[in-house]
Amino acid sequence: MSRPLVLVLGDQLTPTLASLRDPPDGAVVALCEVAAEGTYVPHHPQKIALILAAMRHFAAELRDRGFRVHYSALDDADNAQGLIQEAERLAALYGCDEIQVMRPGEWRLWQAMHERVRAALPWRLLEDDRFYTTPDDFAAWARGRKSLRLEYFYREQRRRTGLLMEDDQPAGGQWNFDHDNREPLPESLTAPEPPHHRRDAVTEEVLALVAEHFGDHFGSLEGFHWPVTRRQALVDLRHFIQHLLPEFGRYQDAISDVEPFLFHSRLAAALNLGLLSPREVCEAAEREYLEGHAPLNSVEGFIRQILGWREYVRGLYWTRMPDYKTGNALGAEGDLPACYWSGDTELRCLARAIEMTRDNAYAHHIQRLMVTGNIALLCDVSPEALCDWYLAVYADACEWVELPNTLGMVLHADGGLMGSKPYCASGKYIDRMSDHCRHCRFDPKRVTGDDACPLNSLYWRFLERHAETLSANPRMKLIYGSLARMSDEKRSAMREQAEAFLAALPRSSAWRQAGDVEERRRHLAGYRTTRQEETP
Numbered sequence: 001m002s003r004p005l006v007l008v009l010g011d012q013l014t015p016t017l018a019s020l021r022d023p024p025d026g027a028v029v030a031l032c033e034v035a036a037e038g039t040y041v042p043h044h045p046q047k048i049a050l051i052l053a054a055m056r057h058f059a060a061e062l063r064d065r066g067f068r069v070h071y072s073a074l075d076d077a078d079n080a081q082g083l084i085q086e087a088e089r090l091a092a093l094y095g096c097d098e099i100q101v102m103r104p105g106e107w108r109l110w111q112a113m114h115e116r117v118r119a120a121l122p123w124r125l126l127e128d129d130r131f132y133t134t135p136d137d138f139a140a141w142a143r144g145r146k147s148l149r150l151e152y153f154y155r156e157q158r159r160r161t162g163l164l165m166e167d168d169q170p171a172g173g174q175w176n177f178d179h180d181n182r183e184p185l186p187e188s189l190t191a192p193e194p195p196h197h198r199r200d201a202v203t204e205e206v207l208a209l210v211a212e213h214f215g216d217h218f219g220s221l222e223g224f225h226w227p228v229t230r231r232q233a234l235v236d237l238r239h240f241i242q243h244l245l246p247e248f249g250r251y252q253d254a255i256s257d258v259e260p261f262l263f264h265s266r267l268a269a270a271l272n273l274g275l276l277s278p279r280e281v282c283e284a285a286e287r288e289y290l291e292g293h294a295p296l297n298s299v300e301g302f303i304r305q306i307l308g309w310r311e312y313v314r315g316l317y318w319t320r321m322p323d324y325k326t327g328n329a330l331g332a333e334g335d336l337p338a339c340y341w342s343g344d345t346e347l348r349c350l351a352r353a354i355e356m357t358r359d360n361a362y363a364h365h366i367q368r369l370m371v372t373g374n375i376a377l378l379c380d381v382s383p384e385a386l387c388d389w390y391l392a393v394y395a396d397a398c399e400w401v402e403l404p405n406t407l408g409m410v411l412h413a414d415g416g417l418m419g420s421k422p423y424c425a426s427g428k429y430i431d432r433m434s435d436h437c438r439h440c441r442f443d444p445k446r447v448t449g450d451d452a453c454p455l456n457s458l459y460w461r462f463l464e465r466h467a468e469t470l471s472a473n474p475r476m477k478l479i480y481g482s483l484a485r486m487s488d489e490k491r492s493a494m495r496e497q498a499e500a501f502l503a504a505l506p507r508s509s510a511w512r513q514a515g516d517v518e519e520r521r522r523h524l525a526g527y528r529t530t531r532q533e534e535t536p
Contacts (some may be wrong), residue, residue: 044395080439163307218358245294256434314401368390
């Protein structure tokens with residue numbers, strides 16, 4: 001009889017997982033905390049704590065359901081501290097004849113597992129069927145298409161699932177209600193606070209462990225309030241549906257100087273870990289529209305993020321890797337500005353985005369796209385540097401979703417595969433969609449001078465620098481027309497202003513600024529040695 005080791009990864013915390021549906025009697029289910037997965041980029045402490053606490057609670061749930069579970073804790077004396085090595089150690093320990101695992105969320109792990117398929121102790125890889133589509137489904141859709149635009153993929157998904165459809169037509173007579181979803185936040189409006197989940201002994205133990213071993217990473221553990229069980233994730237879903245969804249659409253592009261969450265769901269982390277399913281989330285939102293509790297523009301905008309965008313970027317990732325990760329169509333080679341780690345900048349919009357990220361391991365999509373992303377784009381930050389930063393600092397950042405969003409949408413480094421034009425903007429956009437500028441020493445209406453917003457001159461410098469590549473783009477014809485009508489004197493002054501800002505901008509050449517990775521691993525090895533010496 002087969003005796004597999006069923007390896008469950010930290011983003012696979014779903015009881016109906018393909019590998020858990022009908023395991024043979026001799027199967028051992030393994031969940032492994034390993035140092036390597038916390039340090040290959042310096043993940044935010046809240047992100048590490050979320051994953052480890054959720055894994056520990058899920059392991060307890062599996063035991064209660066009768067599974068034979070081995071849980072490798074980070075500080076176990078015999079932990080190999082690498083996922084492949086630890087899984088193979090456990091398989092040998094239990095006399096297993098193969099290792100079963102579902103598709104991981106990162107190419108690097110997928111590749112490492114594929115290399116072990118024909119090993120003496122073989123790995124068997126299963127498809128992840130928790131999404132609406134598989135990578136093969138996306139590849140079939142993409143085959144023969146000149147353009148892989150989200151809108152076409154999304155419409156097919158709506159037809160296939162029936163979500164927000166009336167017979168064969170979209171609800172409300174149109175597929176997309178984006179034009180209704182671009183309002184700035186009124187001064188008088190305050191968003192409800194998110195739920196604060198009780199920390200049980202398991203979560204408290206994890207927070208202490210993370211503080212000890214990853215406390216030198218960027219980010220604070222103080223405000224940790226992520227859901228670490230399915231029950232807590234369902235509380236967050238109900239809170240969003242009842243209190244936030246009605247206003248989600250209207251204000252989804254708004255930015256606040258003081259409110260980090262606004263009307264956004266904050267469900268991505270729970271979805272990515274498997275505590276919630278995309279189907280139940282989309283269907284819950286659709287019910288609110290059908291029952292008259294939420295407007296169509298909000299519900300459609302939210303469903304598009306999950307049924308459309310989330311599935312689209314995952315398909316793009318798996319069908320374009322590993323080459324996709326090396327894309328750099330605009331030739332950006334700059335290091336990350338040091339303020340992305342410290343928050344020390346006079347640009348109020350950037351400082352607040354960094355501070356909110358530090359405190360919450362979260363920033364909503366417009367902060368990521370139009371503040372941290374836009375500024376990195378205008379400052380010629382290399383795709384590798386920014387992708388590593390986003391992967392490190394956000395609790396919901398799995399590479400399959402983070403990489404296409406950052407490299408493709410934010411930096412236009414895939415040459416326009418995802419987006420028809422770069423999402424670059426001047427200070428006027430930030431002023432229109434946020435209240436940051438009233439607290440900033442820079443004036444968003446000025447392009448040159450000591451008090452001019454740096455984003456303005458950086459924006460025009462970016463357009464000049466990439467005119468050969470971008471000026472023929474139909475969606476950028478108007479803005480390049482404006483640039484062409486400017487006097488040489490004005491263009492020269494803007495260029496000088498931008499170059500002076502960039503020359504004075506402190507950069508961080510080491511993206512692993514948050515402590516020395518090897519030193520942390522040596523510390524952990526020393527801790528294990530001490531534990532072994534203390535064990536009778």
